[in-house]
Amino acid sequence: MDTRVEKKKLSLRERYHLMTRGLGWEPTYQPTEKVFPFTAYEGIKIHDWDKWEDPFRLTMDAYWKYQGEKEKKLYAVIDAFAQNNGFLSLTDARYLNAIKIFIQGVTPLEYYAHRGFAFAGRHFRGEGLRVACQMQSLDELRHTQTELHSISVYNKFFNGFHNPLHWFDRVWYLSVPKSFFEDANSSGPFEFLTAISFSFEYVLTNLLFVPFMSGAAYNGDLSTVTFGFSAQSDESRHMTLGIECIKFMLEQDPDNVPIVQRWIDKWFWRGYRVLTLVGMMMDYMLPKRVMSWREAWEIYGEQNGGALFQDLGRYGIREPAGFRDACDGKDHISHQAWLTFYTYDPVAAFHTWVPSDAELDWLSAKYPESFDRYYRPRLLYLREQQAAGTPVANKNLPLLCNVCQIPMFFTEPGDPRRICYRESVYEGERYHFCSDHCKSIFDHEPEKYVQSWLPVHQIYQGNCFKPGTDPTAPGFDPIKAVLDYYEINNGRDNLWYDNSEDRRNFEAWTAEARGN
Amino acid sequence: MSNVFIALQDTDEARPIIEAILADNPQSQLTHSPAMVKIDVPNRLVIRRERIEEITGLPFDLQRIHVNLISLSGHIEEDDDQFVLSWKR
Amino acid sequence: MSIDLKTREIKPLRHTYTHVARLIGGDKPATRYQETLGAQPAANFHYRPTWDPEHDLFDPSRSKIRMDQWDDLRDPRQFYYATWTMARARQFEAVESNFAFVESHGMLAALPEKIREEALVVLTPLRHVAWGDNMNNSQICATAYGAAFTAPAMLYAMDQLGIAQLLTRFALTLGDAAELERGRDAWLRDPTWQPLRRLLEDSFVITDPLELFVVQDVALDGLLYPLIYEGFVQDKLVPAGGAAVGLLTAFMSEWHEETVRWIDVVLRKLASFSSENATTLSGWAEASIARAKEALAPVAARALGEKAPAVLGDAAESLQRRLAKAGLSV
Numbered sequence: 022m023d024t025r026v027e028k029k030k031l032s033l034r035e036r037y038h039l040m041t042r043g044l045g046w047e048p049t050y051q052p053t054e055k056v057f058p059f060t061a062y063e064g065i066k067i068h069d070w071d072k073w074e075d076p077f078r079l080t081m082d083a084y085w086k087y088q089g090e091k092e093k094k095l096y097a098v099i100d101a102f103a104q105n106n107g108f109l110s111l112t113d114a115r116y117l118n119a120i121k122i123f124i125q126g127v128t129p130l131e132y133y134a135h136r137g138f139a140f141a142g143r144h145f146r147g148e149g150l151r152v153a154c155q156m157q158s159l160d161e162l163r164h165t166q167t168e169l170h171s172i173s174v175y176n177k178f179f180n181g182f183h184n185p186l187h188w189f190d191r192v193w194y195l196s197v198p199k200s201f202f203e204d205a206n207s208s209g210p211f212e213f214l215t216a217i218s219f220s221f222e223y224v225l226t227n228l229l230f231v232p233f234m235s236g237a238a239y240n241g242d243l244s245t246v247t248f249g250f251s252a253q254s255d256e257s258r259h260m261t262l263g264i265e266c267i268k269f270m271l272e273q274d275p276d277n278v279p280i281v282q283r284w285i286d287k288w289f290w291r292g293y294r295v296l297t298l299v300g301m302m303m304d305y306m307l308p309k310r311v312m313s314w315r316e317a318w319e320i321y322g323e324q325n326g327g328a329l330f331q332d333l334g335r336y337g338i339r340e341p342a343g344f345r346d347a348c349d350g351k352d353h354i355s356h357q358a359w360l361t362f363y364t365y366d367p368v369a370a371f372h373t374w375v376p377s378d379a380e381l382d383w384l385s386a387k388y389p390e391s392f393d394r395y396y397r398p399r400l401l402y403l404r405e406q407q408a409a410g411t412p413v414a415n416k417n418l419p420l421l422c423n424v425c426q427i428p429m430f431f432t433e434p435g436d437p438r439r440i441c442y443r444e445s446v447y448e449g450e451r452y453h454f455c456s457d458h459c460k461s462i463f464d465h466e467p468e469k470y471v472q473s474w475l476p477v478h479q480i481y482q483g484n485c486f487k488p489g490t491d492p493t494a495p496g497f498d499p500i501k502a503v504l505d506y507y508e509i510n511n512g513r514d515n516l517w518y519d520n521s522e523d524r525r526n527f528e529a530w531t532a533e534a535r536g537n
Numbered sequence: 538m539s540n541v542f543i544a545l546q547d548t549d550e551a552r553p554i555i556e557a558i559l560a561d562n563p564q565s566q567l568t569h570s571p572a573m574v575k576i577d578v579p580n581r582l583v584i585r586r587e588r589i590e591e592i593t594g595l596p597f598d599l600q601r602i603h604v605n606l607i608s609l610s611g612h613i614e615e616d617d618d619q620f621v622l623s624w625k626r
Numbered sequence: 627m628s629i630d631l632k633t634r635e636i637k638p639l640r641h642t643y644t645h646v647a648r649l650i651g652g653d654k655p656a657t658r659y660q661e662t663l664g665a666q667p668a669a670n671f672h673y674r675p676t677w678d679p680e681h682d683l684f685d686p687s688r689s690k691i692r693m694d695q696w697d698d699l700r701d702p703r704q705f706y707y708a709t710w711t712m713a714r715a716r717q718f719e720a721v722e723s724n725f726a727f728v729e730s731h732g733m734l735a736a737l738p739e740k741i742r743e744e745a746l747v748v749l750t751p752l753r754h755v756a757w758g759d760n761m762n763n764s765q766i767c768a769t770a771y772g773a774a775f776t777a778p779a780m781l782y783a784m785d786q787l788g789i790a791q792l793l794t795r796f797a798l799t800l801g802d803a804a805e806l807e808r809g810r811d812a813w814l815r816d817p818t819w820q821p822l823r824r825l826l827e828d829s830f831v832i833t834d835p836l837e838l839f840v841v842q843d844v845a846l847d848g849l850l851y852p853l854i855y856e857g858f859v860q861d862k863l864v865p866a867g868g869a870a871v872g873l874l875t876a877f878m879s880e881w882h883e884e885t886v887r888w889i890d891v892v893l894r895k896l897a898s899f900s901s902e903n904a905t906t907l908s909g910w911a912e913a914s915i916a917r918a919k920e921a922l923a924p925v926a927a928r929a930l931g932e933k934a935p936a937v938l939g940d941a942a943e944s945l946q947r948r949l950a951k952a953g954l955s956v
Contacts, residue, residue, distance in 0.1 A: 031798075032616060032617055033615070033616050033617045034616060039794060039798065039803060039806060040791045040794050040795070041791075043806060043810060044753055044754060044756075044757035044790050044794075045754075045757055046754060046810070046813065046814060048827045048830065049827070050823065050824040050827040050828065051827045051828060051830060051831050055830075055831050056827065056830045056831060058677075059677045062676075062677075076613060077600075077603075077613070077615065078615065079600065079603075080791050081714075081718075081784060081787050081788035081791055082718045082721070082722070082788065082791070082792075083600055085711055085714040085715040085718055085788070086715050086718065086719075087600065087601070087603050087604055088711045088715075089711045089712045089714070089715030089716075090604055090715075091604055092707070092708040092711055092712060093712065095708075096708055106636060129665075129667055132665050132666060132667070132773070133667070135777075135780070136666075136684070136767065136768055136776065137768075139764050139765075139767040139768040139776075139780055139783075140677075140764075140768035140769075142764045142768075142783075143761055143764035143765045143768055148757070151764075152787065155760070155764055155780075155783060155784060155787065156784075158764070158767070158780055159707070159780060159781075159784055162707050162777055162780060163707040163708075163711075165662075165665055166658075166661075166662045166665075166706050166707050166708070167707070167708070169643070169661050169662065169665070170658055170661060173642070173643070173661060176640065176642070176643060177638035177639065177640060177641060177642075178636065178638055178639060179639070180639070182643075183640055183643055183644045184643065184644040184645060185643070185645075186643075186645045186664060186665065186667065186668075187644065187645055189667060190667050190668060190669040190670050191669065191670060196670075196672075199667070199670075199672065200672045200673075203671060203672045203673055203683055204672070204673060206675070206683055207672075207673040207674060207675040207676055207677075207683060208676060209676060209677060210677075226608075227608050230607075230608070231544070231570075231573070231607070231608065234572070234573070235570045235571045235572065235573060238570075238571030238572040238573075239571050246571075246572050250546050250572065250573070250607055253606075253607045253608060254546075254603055254604065254605065254606045254607060256607075256608065257603075257606045257607070257608055257609050258603070260608070260609070261609075261613050264612065311570065311571065324540070325542075325610050327539070328539030328540065328541075328610065328624060329610070331539060331624075332539070332624045332625065335625075469673050469676075470673075472672060472673045472674065473672050473673075474670045474671070474672050479670075508644065526639075530636055
């Protein structure tokens with residue numbers, strides 16, 4: 022009895038260990054490989070699951086406590102923002118197009134992560150690793166929901182927000198993030214963690230969240246700042262899961278090193294390609310800008326990424342194969358993407374525009390090497406045509422890269438005048454790629470990437486019309502038919518900002534609010 | 538030598554944590570962004586519970602950092618008394 | 627003094643998301659819970675999972691059960707992450723003060739040794755049952771179809787982790803770390819626990835997510851919670867001087883009462899969709915209740931002695947009444 026009274030306080034580590042490790046056991050009534058069927062097929066060798074280091078030691082009671090506090094604060098802000106028509110204090114309604122891209126292209130990814138980590142949280146062996154995955158599954162569910170909730174108010178007053186899940190499964194540019202995450206979720210659990218926890222969360226997520234949220238703060242979007250930073254606080258736990266997982270695999274067996282290296286090469290490049298949309302958002306869609314894509318890349322890509330890969334060098338890991346080409350692209354990709362989206366705005370569920378003179382000057386200052394030389398003249402041409410009432414719209418559907426699914430607009434490393442094309446032949450069919458790295462991803466696993474649901478191919482094959490559409494009818498307008506299948510409201514969700522309903526409404530509402 | 542960093546929300550609640558970091562990591566470089574504070578330190582950054590308690594005059598549970606944390610880099614070591622970010626463990 | 631707020635009503639263009647409007651019968655103001663429905667991508671998948679090439683990433687055909695609208699499987703608690711987390715945070719504040727109360731008011735010292743021993747012997751191995759439950763519900767979340775059903779399954783999985791940790795803390799409070807070893811040893815070797823462990827291990831290889839739901843959440847939990855936390859803790863230990871045990875495990879009864887509402891609504895929805903569904907579910911339920919009863923019998927005997935068959939029988943009967951109300955025939 023005395024021993025029960027005189028109990029020494031357990032340290033965080035001891036307590037967490039008792040609370041988590043030792044809950045599981047080796048099955049004896051069913052073969053282990055039937056209970057955990059997916060831990061070996063990727064070729065990763067784990068000798069001792071107990072060597073897993075818990076990144077953060079949160080027990081469920083602490084998790085609920087801190088997450089509950091975060092949620093309480095977050096929803097108080099969301100409520101206040103909605104009740105006070107907070108969107109009237111935005112710098113400009115152009116800004117909202119960044120948030121449209123977010124809910125269309127990022128929110129569904131949070132959902133995939135939720136389901137993917139539930140799978141990993143069930144199918145890994147060690148309890149520590151599984152609990153970390155399960156908590157992440159829960160966090161990702163949180164992010165999906167808080168994003169839907171905080172963006173809900175914008176949907177009530179602006180276009181381009183109303184059908185994000187439907188669009189995500191169909192619209193051409195959204196197959197970029199969709200195929201990215203489905204690629205991860207359809208991989209084995211170790212590759213999934215390398216893809217999402219390490220390559221995306223640890224290496225690249227700062228490039229997504231920090232500029233987005235600082236941009237929101239600069240542009241009067243309190244609601245997004247709050248959910249963003251609140252979500253990002255979970256992200257720190259996720260990033261740590263990523264780095265611990267990499268170290269765990271590398272420390273368990275030297276045979277894991279080449280497998281992990283190949284995954285890092287692949288997923289760095291996959292993630293980097295998806296971030297093209299973020300680069301475009303930072304450089305073009307924020308009325309008040311925080312930093313350029315190039316600056317963000319230099320801080321979070323080159324400096325942090327550099328430090329990380331230097332650190333991992335002791336395991337025999339080198340920087341990702343595409344790292345240099347990604348650095349080379351920092352002067353170009355955001356401009357190339359924006360020009361492309363501008364000319365395809367008739368089939369996109371957000372608005373584009375030509376930047377103002379002041380904005381063009383900002384871009385010149387931020388991109389001294391490239392902007393005036395390659396991109397300003399083209400933007401000025403677009404402006405001219407728009408002023409003349411003949412905005413430049415591209416009527417030909419673009420060729421897409423078979424891996425990243427981005428239209429083929431990226432240029433050769435070192436030569437921004439030449440579009441980069443690569444191709445491979447597999448079982449008699451020719452496949453096209455935007456870069457050496459997308460090609461090499463395909464070449465390593467062609468049986469996966471021949472399955473890609475390429476939106477442009479699908480349109481040409483007649484798979485993107487609503488049932489009952491007759492493409493042979495006289496006067497058939499394929500663009501209208503595709504918009505109908507997409508459920509994009511023609512003239513409201515799409516086309517350029519200058520003549521948009523969003524602009525008219527925002528200007529009228531704010532004029533009235535300010536003039537009152 | 539590479540930097541590690543931590544980014545925290547620029548809130549009242551985070552202020553004592555930021556102060557504690559600056560006090561215990563003399564080589565800190567502080568950057569303010571909208572709504573965010575980022576602190577870079579060469580190689581190793583430490584947050585000490587006792588320092589925060591000294592500043593606030595109240596007991597502090599280090600796991601509370603989660604509420605205001607935005608991002609970080611480096612390897613993490615966390616116990617009851619300190620939270621450390623570093624390269625090479 | 628009156629303040630003119632100078633705000634003006636701006637007429638919204640729409641009230642909610644299109645996919646939500648479809649699920650709630652038109653464009654009207656939606657609750658936060660409703661705005662979480664329909665969040666699962668559902669069409670034009672790119673790659674078949676390498677771990678299950680027979681199916682799409684999200685694929686209703688992983689189950690024998692058919693539905694035309696999986697997002698109809700609504701949660702009567704209307705939980706979304708925030709409301710669930712805040713509810714659990716509140717409940718665990720109560721748990722925390724119960725532990726503080728028990729520890730500071732000498733209730734532990736006053737706990738009769740026999741009660742202490744009995745509580746530890748019966749409750750400590752249940753940590754592992756909760757962990758198995760956590761695995762199964764993670765699996766349901768990963769492989770079932772539709773956000774409306776899979777999200778509460780994940781919440782359930784994490785509730786089970788919370789329960790496993792609460793039981794751990796319970797054992798550490800009544801004893802020390804050696805209790806955890808003793809409990810684990812019993813779980814792995816003591817004949818009392820082997821049928822139950824076998825049931826769980828067999829459930830780990832079930833591939834139909836809704837069958838798993840019936841085996842774990844409906845049948846096993848449907849019998850285990852009333853048996854242990856009512857029959858054993860409340861009705862046996864508490865009157866015999868084990869008030870502390872009752873206080874420290876109060877969360878479990880509360881939790882069970884709450885989650886049963888979700889489970890029953892899901893069953894009713896599934897069963898009412900088609901007679902094939904009702905038949906399939908009834909078959910699963912019948913078999914898994916029989917199996918769970920069998921597996922729990924030695925545990926019940928250890929906990930309740932000769933009263934065991936009656937208490938277990940009552941639990942089974944009340945579970946059957948629940949299922950009958952949900953439209954199953956067992």
